[in-house]
Amino acid sequence: MNKPIAQRNPPARDRRVHIESLLRRYPDVTPAEDAEILRFLKKGPAAEAWLVTSHADLQPHLRRFHADHSDHFSLGTKEYLVVAALVLIIVLACTLLGDAGLR
Incomplete structure (x- = not known):
């Protein structure tokens, strides 16, 4: 057991x-x-x-x-910048893939 x-x-x-x-x-x-x-x-x-x-x-x-x-217990400036950079990278990747006809 x-x-x-x-x-x-x-x-x-x-x-x-x-x-x-x-x-x-x-x-x-x-x-x-x-x-x-x-x-x-x-x-x-x-x-x-x-x-x-x-x-x-x-x-x-x-x-x-x-x-x-x-x-x-709260996010600092560095954490907000990292999240913003990740969102920007994802948006750019989606835009580039869309322009390449891979949607």
């Missing part, structure tokens, strides 16, 4: 529990703990971050954390 996910990957569960405990204490965390929460939410495994952010009791703390770190 298969083991539950939490038992198959104990370090991931421990990391999740640790981040949840930090979020419950937020904003009363050290700068290092603050950076640890941010790193986990931005660069940690998406499934783990989803499990943490899906806890109803953490929602007020998460809202506060996101509000305090809104600049880290």
